[in-house]
Amino acid sequence: MKAKKVPQRLCLGCQQSKPKKELLRIVRSKEGEYAVDTTGRMPGRGAYICHSLDCFALAKKNHGLERSFGCRIAPEVYAALEAQLQQELGTAEDKK
Secondary structure (H helix, E strand, C coil), rough: CCCCCCCEEEECCCCCCCEEECEEEEEEEECCEEEECCCCCCEEEEEEEEECHHHHHHHHHHHHHHHHHHCCCHHHHHHHHHHHHHHHHHHHHHHH
């Protein structure tokens, strides 16, 4: 029996390919709203980053999210995403 294939995704910050479950998904909805998708099932275009603020900063610096979504992203959106990411990382640390 064949081994099940594990989906791989590329982190927009560090550019490392990792299993999809090890990365956080940032999603852009049809309405143009951005959010951190903890379930990986929200509708919309997705982009992936590591569970690290450093990778988010790199993705912001090298415009990885803008390339992935194909549009400019306002600084307020980056600030909101960073706040959501900090909250998610804080929650993840509490569970350990």
